[in-house]
Each structure stands twice: as C-alpha cells, then as structure tokens.
Amino acid sequence: MYGKATAITSPNIALIKYWGNRDERLMLPNNSSISMTLGDELTTKTKVIFDSKQDKDQFYINGKLQDLSDKETMERFAVINKIRSIAGTNAKVLISSENSFPTSAGLASSASGIAAMVLASTKALDLKLDSRELSIIAKVGSGSACRSLFGGFVKWERGQKADGTDSYARQIAGHEHWPELVDIVAVVSDSKKKVSSRAGMRQTVKSSLLYKARPEWAENMCVKLEDAILKKDFGTLAEITMKDSSNLHAVMLDTYPSLMYLNDTSKEIMYKIAELNESEGKPVAAYTFDAGANANIITRKGDADKVMEMLSQVASIKEIRKTGIGKGPRFIEES
Amino acid sequence: MYGKATAITSPNIALIKYWGNRDERLMLPNNSSISMTLGDELTTKTKVIFDSKQDKDQFYINGKLQDLSDKETMERFAVINKIRSIAGTNAKVLISSENSFPTSAGLASSASGIAAMVLASTKALDLKLDSRELSIIAKVGSGSACRSLFGGFVKWERGQKADGTDSYARQIAGHEHWPELVDIVAVVSDSKKKVSSRAGMRQTVKSSLLYKARPEWAENMCVKLEDAILKKDFGTLAEITMKDSSNLHAVMLDTYPSLMYLNDTSKEIMYKIAELNESEGKPVAAYTFDAGANANIITRKGDADKVMEMLSQVASIKEIRKTGIGKGPRFIEES
Numbered sequence: 088m089y090g091k092a093t094a095i096t097s098p099n100i101a102l103i104k105y106w107g108n109r110d111e112r113l114m115l116p117n118n119s120s121i122s123m124t125l126g127d128e129l130t131t132k133t134k135v136i137f138d139s140k141q142d143k144d145q146f147y148i149n150g151k152l153q154d155l156s157d158k159e160t161m162e163r164f165a166v167i168n169k170i171r172s173i174a175g176t177n178a179k180v181l182i183s184s185e186n187s188f189p190t191s192a193g194l195a196s197s198a199s200g201i202a203a204m205v206l207a208s209t210k211a212l213d214l215k216l217d218s219r220e221l222s223i224i225a226k227v228g229s230g231s232a233c234r235s236l237f238g239g240f241v242k243w244e245r246g247q248k249a250d251g252t253d254s255y256a257r258q259i260a261g262h263e264h265w266p267e268l269v270d271i272v273a274v275v276s277d278s279k280k281k282v283s284s285r286a287g288m289r290q291t292v293k294s295s296l297l298y299k300a301r302p303e304w305a306e307n308m309c310v311k312l313e314d315a316i317l318k319k320d321f322g323t324l325a326e327i328t329m330k331d332s333s334n335l336h337a338v339m340l341d342t343y344p345s346l347m348y349l350n351d352t353s354k355e356i357m358y359k360i361a362e363l364n365e366s367e368g369k370p371v372a373a374y375t376f377d378a379g380a381n382a383n384i385i386t387r388k389g390d391a392d393k394v395m396e397m398l399s400q401v402a403s404i405k406e407i408r409k410t411g412i413g414k415g416p417r418f419i420e421e422s
Numbered sequence: 423m424y425g426k427a428t429a430i431t432s433p434n435i436a437l438i439k440y441w442g443n444r445d446e447r448l449m450l451p452n453n454s455s456i457s458m459t460l461g462d463e464l465t466t467k468t469k470v471i472f473d474s475k476q477d478k479d480q481f482y483i484n485g486k487l488q489d490l491s492d493k494e495t496m497e498r499f500a501v502i503n504k505i506r507s508i509a510g511t512n513a514k515v516l517i518s519s520e521n522s523f524p525t526s527a528g529l530a531s532s533a534s535g536i537a538a539m540v541l542a543s544t545k546a547l548d549l550k551l552d553s554r555e556l557s558i559i560a561k562v563g564s565g566s567a568c569r570s571l572f573g574g575f576v577k578w579e580r581g582q583k584a585d586g587t588d589s590y591a592r593q594i595a596g597h598e599h600w601p602e603l604v605d606i607v608a609v610v611s612d613s614k615k616k617v618s619s620r621a622g623m624r625q626t627v628k629s630s631l632l633y634k635a636r637p638e639w640a641e642n643m644c645v646k647l648e649d650a651i652l653k654k655d656f657g658t659l660a661e662i663t664m665k666d667s668s669n670l671h672a673v674m675l676d677t678y679p680s681l682m683y684l685n686d687t688s689k690e691i692m693y694k695i696a697e698l699n700e701s702e703g704k705p706v707a708a709y710t711f712d713a714g715a716n717a718n719i720i721t722r723k724g725d726a727d728k729v730m731e732m733l734s735q736v737a738s739i740k741e742i743r744k745t746g747i748g749k750g751p752r753f754i755e756e757s
Contacts, residue, residue: 296639297632297672304631330631330678337632337676343661344696345668351686361679 088178091136092210093421096203097125097413098196099234099241100270100383102328102375103309104335106284107292107302113251114226117292118305120243121259121312122234123385125270126411131196133184133203134421135211141179148184148200159283163197166205166228173224174212188408201228202235206416222255238262238415240316242309245302262412265319267387273398274406275352276380284378287339287346294343301338305331321387325370328385329360332375339378350380352403359397360384423513426471427545428756431538432460432748433531434569434576435605435718437663437710438644439670441619442627442637448586449561452627453640456577456594456647457569458720460605461746466531468519468538469756470546476514483519483535494618498532501540501563508559509547523743536563537570541751557590573597573750575651577644580637597747600654602722608733609741610687611715619713622674622681629678636673640666656722660705663720664695667710674713685715687738694732695719 099122107117146153146164153160167180182204186196205225209216216224222233222243233256234241246254282290291298308327315323339346349357357374364370372386372394386394391409398407434457442452481488481499488495502515517539521531540560544551551559557568557578568591569576581589617625626633643662650658674681684692692709699705707721707729721729726744733742 295672297635297669297676300632300635326678330676333675333678333680334632337630337672340668340675341632341665341672343665343668345692347684347689347692349682350689354682354685357680357682 088137088139088176090211090213091134092207093132093134093419094203094206094210094416095130095132095419096199096206096235096416097127097130097238098199099124099231100375100385101231101234101377102324102385103305103312103331104377105230105243106335106338107288107298108230109245110249110251111289113254114230115251115254116230116243116245117302119245119309120231120234120305121309121316122231122241122243123268123270124235124238124241124262124413124415126262126413128187128408128410129199130187131184131199131203132187132419133182133200133207135204135207136181137176137178137208137211138181139176139178141181144179144181146182146184149186162285163201163204163228166201166224167208169224169227170205170208170212170214173216174214176212180208197229198231198235201225201232202416204228205232206236206418210418218257219252219255223251226254236416238413239264240412242313245306259313259316262414265316266412267389268412269386269388269391270410271384271386271391271394271398272408272410273356273382273384273401273404274408275356275382275404276350282346287342287378291338291342291346295338295341297341298338301334304334322370325364325373325385328373328375336376346378348379349376352401353380353382355401355403356382356384356398359401360394363393363397423472423474423511425546425548426469427542428467428469428754429538429541429545429751430465430467430754431534431541431570431751432462432465432573433534434459434566435710435720436566436569436712437659437720438640438647438666439712440565440578441670441673442623442633443565444580445584445586446624448589449565450586450589451565451578451580452637454577454580454644455566455569455640456575456644456651457566458575458603458605459570459573459597459748459750461597461748463522463743463745464534465522466519466534466538467522467754468517468535468542470539470542471516472511472513472543472546473516474511474513476516479514479516481517481519484521497620498536498539498563501536501559502543504559504562505540505543505547505549508551509549511547515543532564533566533570536560536567537751539563540567541571541753545753553592554587554590558586561589571751573748574599575747577648580641594648594651597749600651601747602724603747604721604723604726605745606719606721606726606729606733607743607745608691608717608719608736608739609743610691610717610739611685617681622677622713626673626677626681630673630676632676633673636669639669657705660699660708660720663708663710671711681713683714684711687736688715688717690736690738691717691719691733694736695729698728698732
C-alpha cells in the first residue's frame with residue numbers, strides 16, 4: 088500500500104478562546120470558540136507518505152526528526168493512528184512539515200500543522216470524510232487544529248452530545264466576506280511555555296473558582312461575535328475580542344498555582360491599544376493573547392498604519408508581522 | 423471648644439481582600455475581608471486638635487499641608503465631618519499625621535492614617551463610641567481603615583442590613599495568639615496607581631463577568647480562614663491567602679478596561695514562593711498583593727530567613743522590610 092499527498096494550511100487566531108474540556112479524551116470543549124484563519128504570509132506545508140514497505144514512522148518538522156516518544160509529539164501523532172484505524176491500514180508513514188514562519192513568530196504552529204497532517208493523510212489514504220469528521224479527528228491532536236481546516240471565520244461548536252459528534256468546526260464566513268480585516272502579530276517573547284496548554288487548562292478547570300463563570304459567558308459571546316462578523320460590526324468584534332482575552336488570562340491567573348503568560352510588554356501593548364481607541368473615540372484595534380506574551384492585534388486596513396506606528400513605540404517588541412484573512416487549506420502536487 | 427488627642431495605629435495587610443461595594447455611599451462591601459495588623463516597625467501617629475477659635479481646617483501628612491479640595495483627601499476628610507456632626511460641633515480642626523515608614527514602602531498608609539484620625543478625633547471630642555460605631559465611621563474614609571482599629575487578626579463583616587449597622591470590623595484574635603507570624607514587604611514599584619482603588623472596584627463591579635463569582639467564594643474563604651487562624655493552621659492560611667490574591671487580580675484583569683497591577687517582578691516573586699513551597703513539600707510562605715505590584719509575604723519566624731534569602735535573588739526588588747503582628751492602636755499624651 089502506498090499513498091501520498093501534500094496539504095497547505097495556515098494558523099488561526101481565536102477571538103473567543105478555547106480553554107477547558109468537558110471530555111478530555113474526546114477533546115470536547117466547555118465552550119465554543121471563534122477564530123480567524125490567517126493569510127498566505129503564514130503557512131504550514133505538510134507532505135505525508137504512507138508506505139507499507141517502510142518499517143517505521145518518521146515525522147519531521149522543519150527538517151528536524153521528531154522524537155515520537157515525546158509526550159507532546161505523541162499527542163499530535165495520535166491523529167495518524169486514528170486515521171490509520173479508519174482506513175484499516177497499518178502502513179508506516181513519513182511526514183514532513185515545514186512552516187513558512189519561524190516558530191518564534193508567536194503563532195501556534197501546532198494548529199496549522201495538525202490540520203495539514205489530517206488533510207494530507209486522509210487524502211493520501213483516499214478517505215472520503217466530510218469536514219465534520221475531519222474536525223473530530225483534528226481536535227484529538229490539538230483542539231484549535233479543527234479551526235485551521237477552514238479559511239475565513241470559523242466557529243468550533245461546543246456541542247452537547249456525550250459522543251462528541253456535534254462538536255466540530257464550521258465556517259462562519261469565507262475570507263472574501265471581510266477583506267479589510269488584518270492581524271498584526273507583535274512578537275514579545277520567544278521563551279517556551281512553562282506549562283503546556285493542555286496541562287494548563289486541566290489545572291484551570293480543576294482549581295479556578297472564577298472559571299465556573301467562563302463557559303456560559305463565552306458561549307453567549309460566540310453568538311454575539313458571529314452576528315458581529317456577519318454584520319461587519321468592528322466595534323463589537325473589538326470589544327468582545329479584548330474582553331475574552333482578559334477573561335481567559337483572568338481564569339489563568341486564578342488557577343492554583345497561577346498561570347501567568349502576560350508580561351510587562353504585553354501590558355504596555357494593552358494600555359497603548361486602549362489609549363489609541365480612546366483617542367479615536369471608538370475601537371479601531373483589538374488585542375488578543377493566547378497562552379503566551381505575544382500580542383495579536385486585529386484592526387482594519389485603514390487603521391493598520393496607526394497601529395504599526397503605535398507598536399513601534401514599544402521598545403521591547405522583537406518583531407512585527409502583518410497578515411490578512413486566509414483562504415484556508417489547499418492541496419498541492421509534489422513529486 | 424477645645425480638645426486634642428494623639429493616636430498611633432499600624433497598617434493592615436488583607437489576606438482576603440475587599441474589592442467592591444453593595445452600597446458605595448455607606449461603604450458596605452460585597453464580601454467580608456480578613457487582615458493582619460502590622461507591627462510597631464510601621465506606625466502612623468496622628469494628632470488632632472479641635473479648636474473653635476480657629477477659622478479653617480488644616481491637615482498635614484508628614485509635615486506637608488494637604489489640599490482639602492483634592493478628591494482623595496476629601497474622601498479621607500469625610501470622617502472628620504461625620505465625627506463633628508455626631509459631636510454637634512463645628513470647631514475647626516488641625517490634624518497632623520506622620521508615618522514611621524516611607525510611603526514608598528508599598529504599604530497603604532491611608533488605612534492606618536484614617537483609623538488614627540478617627541480614634542484621635544473621637545477621643546479629642548470625648549465621644550464614647552464602641553468599636554462597631556468607630557468602624558462604621560472609619561470605613562467612610564477608606565474601607566480597609568476599619569480593620570486598622572484593632573491589633574492582631576481582624577475581620578470586617580460584610581453584614582446584610584441595608585443601613586450598614588451590621589458591617590463593621592471585629593478582632594478574631596489578638597497579636598499574642600500567633601506571634602510566630604511575620605510579614606515581609608518586598609517593595610517592587612513606587613509608581614503611583616493609575617486608577618484609585620475606589621474607582622477601580624467600581625469598574626470591576628460594573629464590567630467584570632467573573633467578579634459575580636467572587637463575593638460568595640470570598641465569604642466562604644473568610645469562614646475557613648478564621649478557623650485556620652484560630653487553629654494556627656499555617657498551610658490553610660497560606661493557600662487561602664495566595665488564592666485570594668490571585669482571585670482579586672483576576673477580576674481586576676477581567677475588568678474592562680483591564681486593571682493590571684502585577685508586574686514582571688511581582689510574577690517572579692510569585693513563582694519563587696511557589697518553588698520554595700514546592701521544594702519544602704508544604705506551604706512555608708504565602709504572597710499577597712493589594713492594588714499594586716508590591717508583595718507582602720506571610721511566613722513564620724523559623725522560615726523568614728529562607729524567604730529573605732530567596733527574595734535577595736530577585737534583583738529588581740527595591741527594598742525589603744520585615745514586621746510582626748501588631749498590638750493595634752494606642753493613645754499617647756503629647757504637649
């Protein structure tokens with residue numbers, strides 16, 4: 088048995104974040120999340136070759152062979168085992184994944200990497216799966232990966248069912264719906280996370296009193312944000328995005344022991360964006376922070392220069408990248 | 423009419439914090455709070471002279487004449503007007519307040535200052551008020567001031583009544599109950615608060631979704647902490663103290679716009695205390711942060727050297743002060 092395929096995907100930035108599961112084995116979240124898929128400036132290309140003549144699995148990221156006994160690598164690789172079991176094959180696999188952006192860019196490469204791995208693998212094995220089935224597989228590798236299966240604006244539905252069949256990603260609107268939006272990434276810190284997201288969210292769910300109030304609130308915000316996206320209401324999008332980021336970092340801080348990802352530079356960026364919005368008399372930019380100190384700033388093309396100018400005043404920012412909304416995954420032919 | 427008195431008080435450090443009112447005019451809090459009054463190393467001495475021959479009020483702090491039209495000064499001074507109205511006098515007052523510690527010490531001097539002002543004023547006017555009545559007056563100046571009316575461990579009861587008559591401070595245990603406890607103050611930043619506590623807590627109550635979960639939790643923690651204090655159970659005291667500090671700073675962060683008081687040095691201290699407790703296999707120290715970046719670290723005398731040693735490794739700490747539990751207010755005779 089032999090099959091190969093290559094998929095290209097992009098990272099996504101969540102405007103309403105995923106943090107905490109109702110079922111960790113099936114990766115069923117406590118609340119829905121909404122993201123924007125980033126543009127072609129930032130891509131992950133993953134080539135997958137299944138070959139029953141090979142005697143072992145091999146997984147390369149940016150040319151570097153990964154240790155398949157490493158815990159985080161195993162979590163990502165779980166999607167391959169899942170796909171092999173669906174296809175009824177035990178052919179070994181050679182995976183080679185390349186990011187067009189340095190991992191120091193402060194963008195989660197795991198979401199785009201796993202999404203590309205799922206798409207290329209299922210194509211290589213000629214599996215006909217719909218996007219719901221693909222989502223369910225992708226999130227086993229990393230929850231946010233299912234949101235990188237689409238371009239534009241994406242909602243990962245929490246779902247209600249115990250078997251998880253109603254918890255999957257779907258597109259709210261394509262990239263062409265709101266082309267004015269841009270994401271500016273301000274790289275603040277490239278230090279490795281002290282606690283992985285998976286372990287961190289487990290701790291939050293277990294120990295944070297305040298977290299109990301988050302899921303229902305986030306669920307309501309998802310409804311409002313989807314509506315704001317469809318109406319292209321930037322003010323509402325900006326306010327919800329900033330509130331959700333702070334809500335997330337608040338429940339992280341309330342975790343015992345505290346999880347603290349924002350640093351003094353992150354705070355300076357938050358204050359500066361608040362000042363900019365104040366001086367403009369309306370929100371023209373919104374910050375959001377994942378489990379890290381790097382800022383993603385959502386704004387519109389007409390205001391991007393103002394934001395870039397403002398960020399240039401923050402001496403401790405290491406790098407700034409601007410990107411638009413992405414079209415989403417595609418396949419390419421490779422020899 | 424002429425009357426004078428001098429009172430000496432100490433600041434208090436809250437282990438379960440006050441943040442948010444159910445009635446702002448009467449200063450009735452959404453949750454009870456518990457504090458430790460600090461020792462004689464840190465005192466405020468306030469002399470009050472009522473004299474109907476004088477034609478204006480004068481208020482000095484550390485020798486500096488205060489502007490009575492300044493908003494924060496007016497808030498503090500409100501207790502004088504309240505006391506004059508109880509005494510039925512309109513005699514002008516000369517107040518002179520001195521802190522034995524620099525305001526840069528990172529300790530709220532307003533609590534001890536207002537407590538001393540209330541005690542000296544009511545004595546000067548020969549008013550016979552019980553501690554409940556004194557509390558109710560003091561908290562009009564600053565909520566936490568009522569906790570500096572006593573030594574040792576103090577609980578400010580939330581109360582239930584609309585008129586506030588059941589919201590007052592009472593002593594849980596005197597300073598002699600647990601003399602092993604010490605408070606180590608690590609001064610991190612002497613920059614002025616961007617937002618006053620009174621304005622900040624108003625914003626939190628108004629805008630933070632997560633805050634809704636705080637009052638009931640803090641109320642339960644007060645019951646547990648009072649019990650831990652009576653039993654001298656340090657492990658429980660330490661855990662509740664750290665959790666409440668992070669819970670407070672979490673709801674501050676969840677405020678819109680976000681209130682952020684912890685800085686990178688505060689975080690470094692939190693991590694170091696967590697490491698120390700981890701390496702000791704049990705909590706031997708607990709951090710707590712008011713609305714600022716300075717740390718108060720509660721520990722026992724036998725562990726204080728370890729904590730001091732650990733803090734000496736944090737290069738960005740400006741000053742370290744150690745103090746015990748205070749006996750509480752006293753009056754002195756002055757010419």
